[in-house]
């Protein structure tokens with residue numbers, strides 16, 4: 102694996118990419134590459150990157166993995182499963198599809214799930230109307246880099262009127278490989294009135310003792326929700342603190358579709374997560390929720406962008422998180438209401454708990470409203486645990502430490518409890534509580 | 549059980565309690581009445597151990613120990629309970645988990661075995677029944693979205709579960725309808741015995757028809773200006789506080 106500094110990478114494409122004979126795909130890659138070499142990577146002078154300095158990342162050398170995954174077994178990654186008998190799990194190791202770790206026990210008449218590289222090799226026409234039609238490589242260099250390097254990822258197509266009950270687990274694992282670049286590319290298509298829960302999950306194996314290992318995950322996801330379709334999309338980002346993670350998700354929502362996103366970020370060194378939903382037809386609804394848990398010197402930057410492009414659409418946002426040590430988090434919530442998007446309803450809230458006085462939180466709502474009949478609200482709080490609440494718990498006999506932990510757990514629990522599937526919710530709560538060192542609070546009172 | 553001597557407390561350099569003397573013995577019920585802003589809740593908060601109050605003088609002995617140097621949670625574990633005038637809402641913290649942690653913290657402190665799930669469930673059901681608390685409230689976050697009356701009832705429910713030695717009820721009757729008032733009073737009376745004591749802070753004589761006090765005190769401008777038997781409450785209802793302040 103030969104590594105190249107990111108800044109030089111913009112002049113080269115790897116020859117190992119699938120589908121080099123697919124003209125339209127090559128075109129897509131080349132256009133992205135051109136965009137990248139013209140516009141380069143974002144720097145701090147860009148308003149959208151003001152708080153996030155990627156310069157150190159650009160100086161490092163990265164390359165896509167060219168070897169298939171090593172002998173991992175189910176039992177090595179079991180702790181990352183959503184349940185022990187997952188219906189449908191597609192696993193990628195260092196960016197490459199790992200069939201031996203994946204499981205496809207679902208009802209095949211409900212949906213089709215294939216790794217993207219295989220679709221490119223065998224049925225590229227399936228992709229042509231969608232791939233790179235929603236995400237815009239011009240948005241920023243990482244998006245372009247991903248598009249220029251399209252290789253593997255998720256292809257999911259849920260058929261008309263189907264309600265998929267079990268969560269579909271998309272697991273991206275990285276092992277400790279210095280200079281590893283992973284460019285996951287995900288395409289999620291829901292036909293009319295289809296319903297599904299997708300868990301896009303980023304994790305590392307071997308979190309400790311990795312010395313100076315440095316990795317970059319540059320992910321792009323695109324989603325199309327047709328009439329009345331309903332997607333619950335949960336992204337869990339719990340990579341090691343040696344991994345930088347830059348991702349964007351672009352969603353197109355047709356009439357009466359419903360999109361719920363929950364981004365849970367607990368890992369990574371430098372994390373940037375963009376989500377862009379376009380409500381292009383009447384009655385579409387989206388809820389964008391986020392939970393960030395940062396400590397040490399972690400840096401996380403969340404950008405949401407909701408475009409109300411049609412009348413009578415609703416959007417809600419609840420981003421919240423807990424910051425400790427010297428960590429720093431940015432939330433930029435942008436809502437754009439087009440001139441014709443009358444009766445839009447948009448609500449946004451961002452609440453952050455600071456556990457140390459060396460953390461920094463930058464919260465910025467950005468409302469651009471060009472219609473006159475709209476309901477928009479936003480609110481943000483940043484602060485310590487509430488003294489009155491702490492006192493109330495202590496006055497009932499809880500020691501300050503336990504009282505604090507109850508409050509933190511309660512605070513993060515409010516966003517987690519919005520998950521509909523209770524088994525999935527419990528699993529994710531478990532990870533979050535472990536991350537917050539709250540897993541020993543005895544909470545199984547009635548079980 | 550409780551002996552308050554010449555207690556002077558200020559908040560942000562403003563004197564609020566100006567020399568309180570009060571002794572409460574096991575088995576007694578005391579009522580404290582007094583005009584708005586006279587310092588009743590301040591007294592309750594100081595006894596509970598809330599931060600932000602400065603003791604300028606005086607002392608509080610609780611079962612022979614110096615109460616004011618104990619951390620709030622220790623006071624609770626030693627059997628002190630305050631039903632707050634304005635219970636705070638705690639989003640995301642489930643009632644049952646919270647109560648269980650509270651009870652077990654106290655039991656552990658007392659050297660008793662912690663309740664297991666079954667014991668605890670039984671106690672919760674029994675006490676919820678006693679104070680006629682809707683069990684659905686127990687599935688919710690602490691006080692979140694509770695009505696005024698539900699919050700008050702929740703305080704009494706917690707009191708019933710924690711079985712305090714000294715309970716201080718700060719205007720628990722305010723905002724309760726007459727049926728709820730009786731239920732709360734029954735709950736309090738069920739707790740009464742020779743080993744514990746209750747201080748009821750109220751503006752209304754009607755509560756004292758149900759929880760009959762041994763002694764009634766009037767707190768005015770940070771001092772107890774009059775103490776008497778139950779008939780004092782009736783007199784206050786009749787005449788207001790003006791005649792006391794004038795004297």
Ligand SMILES: Nc1ncnc2c1ncn2[C@@H]1O[C@H](COP(=O)(O)OP(=O)(O)OP(=O)(O)O)[C@@H](O)[C@H]1O
Nearest residue numbers: 559560564583584585586587588589590591600633
């Ligand atoms: N944290 C505080 N900061 C400033 N002033 C305070 C504070 N707490 C209490 N006070 C003042 O102390 C006085 C006594 O308040 P307290 O709440 O004890 O009255 P109360 O007797 O309980 O009244 P009520 O019958 O209305 O409940 C009031 O004047 C109040 O404004």
Ligand SMILES: [Mg+2]
Nearest residue numbers: 588589590633
């Ligand atoms: Mg008061």
